[in-house]
Amino acid sequence: MSGRYWGWFFAILLLVGCGPRADVSVPEAPVVEPMPDGGVVGEGRELYDRYCKLCHAEGGKGYASDDANQLSNSEFLSSASDGFLMIAIDQGRPGTPMAAYGKRFGGPLSHEEEVKLVLYLRSLQTVAPVALDPGPVRGDIDAGAQVFAERCASCHGGRAEGDSALSLANPVFLMSASDGYLRHAIRRGRSGTPMPAFEGELAPKAIDDVTAFLRSLTRNVPTAPRGELPPTFESAVINPGGPNPEFPPLREGRYVPAEAVKDALAKGAKMVILDARPTSEWLNSHIPGALPVPYYDPERMSAKLPQDGTWILAYCGCPHAASGRVMDSLRGRGFQNTAVIDEGIFEWIRRGYPLTYGTSPTVGAPR
Ligand code: HEC
Numbered sequence: 001m002s003g004r005y006w007g008w009f010f011a012i013l014l015l016v017g018c019g020p021r022a023d024v025s026v027p028e029a030p031v032v033e034p035m036p037d038g039g040v041v042g043e044g045r046e047l048y049d050r051y052c053k054l055c056h057a058e059g060g061k062g063y064a065s066d067d068a069n070q071l072s073n074s075e076f077l078s079s080a081s082d083g084f085l086m087i088a089i090d091q092g093r094p095g096t097p098m099a100a101y102g103k104r105f106g107g108p109l110s111h112e113e114e115v116k117l118v119l120y121l122r123s124l125q126t127v128a129p130v131a132l133d134p135g136p137v138r139g140d141i142d143a144g145a146q147v148f149a150e151r152c153a154s155c156h157g158g159r160a161e162g163d164s165a166l167s168l169a170n171p172v173f174l175m176s177a178s179d180g181y182l183r184h185a186i187r188r189g190r191s192g193t194p195m196p197a198f199e200g201e202l203a204p205k206a207i208d209d210v211t212a213f214l215r216s217l218t219r220n221v222p223t224a225p226r227g228e229l230p231p232t233f234e235s236a237v238i239n240p241g242g243p244n245p246e247f248p249p250l251r252e253g254r255y256v257p258a259e260a261v262k263d264a265l266a267k268g269a270k271m272v273i274l275d276a277r278p279t280s281e282w283l284n285s286h287i288p289g290a291l292p293v294p295y296y297d298p299e300r301m302s303a304k305l306p307q308d309g310t311w312i313l314a315y316c317g318c319p320h321a322a323s324g325r326v327m328d329s330l331r332g333r334g335f336q337n338t339a340v341i342d343e344g345i346f347e348w349i350r351r352g353y354p355l356t357y358g359t360s361p362t363v364g365a366p367r
């Protein structure tokens with residue numbers, strides 16, 4: 001590791017250490033040539049492999065699960081500032097499978113670790129940073145809504161909430177993406193991904209209109225979650241005196257329908273439910289009685305889990321990647337009667353099934 005990279009390490013610490021700001025000014029991206037792998041970058045890669053690869057795939061290629069986008073993408077890395085990357089990692093994208101990884105939000109990563117991750121992502125960058133148009137884009141929001149419905153909604157969802165492609169209405173995304181960033185992505189697309197380049201396809205005015213429309217979706221960023229992780233759990237079992245749940249045969253030997261789990265809970269059945277997402281997501285909301293056993297720490301709690309055939313279920317937002325990893329780890333250690341909740345937590349929430357948040361015992365009060 002040459003002094004140059006340590007220099008960047010501390011420069012980024014200083015630049016982004018003051019927390020999120022509206023429309024983050026762009027610290028010039030440090031690289032034009034790929035950075036050598038080793039030192040701080042190597043530590044960043046180890047963190048990436050542990051926490052991120054599950055969805056964003058080896059080397060940031062994207063789409064390992066959850067339609068997690070391509071982080072190594074040239075148009076992305078040449079237009080996203082360090083601040084943009086830091087905020088995405090720190091605060092996540094609430095309401096999507098992208099959890100908050102920052103300690104402040106209940107996640108596992110320190111500020112220094114987040115900086116190492118940003119440096120690792122930078123090491124994947126092969127194209128020089130582009131200059132984004134400064135200043136706000138002027139456009140007709142209603143006309144932009146029309147363009148969006150016709151040209152964008154099929155991938156990004158009717159309300160830009162995300163579908164096969166990521167959400168564009170997400171408050172954390174819109175807080176950190178400038179108008180220039182949005183317009184650049186729309187003009188140039190993301191090569192090697194389904195995102196087309198609209199320059200030449202749409203008139204410049206239509207591109208401005210749809211940019212103005214996206215900007216109009218800005219809402220307040222949610223605050224850090226309430227509650228704290230309990231330091232230890234006395235018992236993992238929900239309803240220890242209850243009957244065993246009656247589940248239908250598992251689909252593919254792995255998946256139990258959410259409805260069967262909801263019914264079993266209502267009947268007071270005895271089981272263990274593990275939330276496989278980062279702990280920040282568990283703090284935000286979880287199935288009552290579920291314990292945080294994140295995919296990057298599957299051994300957590302295993303000493304407290306019953307080995308007597310009690311059903312142990314895992315779920316995540318994905319809906320299968322993180323929970324599948326936790327379940328496979330349990331099966332590998334000889335646990336019987338394990339399953340993944342098939343539809344995942346977002347469908348559970350959408351159906352209005354019981355939820356609680358933080359360490360509070362309140363049921364049915366999601367944030
Ligand atoms: C459970 C799957 C999952 C994991 C694990 C995950 N992500 Fe994500 N990530 C996503 C998804 C899905 C999105 C898009 C969210 C949306 O719709 O807004 C995303 C978005 C992002 C973005 C914003 C990209 C953009 O173009 O706006 C960054 C940066 C990012 N993730 C980095 C990371 C890093 C670094 C890690 C590891 C610390 C990580 N992610 C772990 C699923 C995941």
Ligand code: HEC
Binds near residue numbers: 068070071173185195
């Ligand atoms: C065929 C599917 C598809 C269509 C149609 C599409 N997109 Fe995308 N878009 C994507 C995908 C996939 C990505 C993420 C690519 C990646 O992996 O980096 C993306 C990324 C983006 C981004 C960058 C988001 C970020 O977090 O960095 C913006 C902005 C965007 N699209 C806007 C639009 C707009 C506006 C339209 C319509 C004019 C549109 N897209 C049409 C698939 C699509």
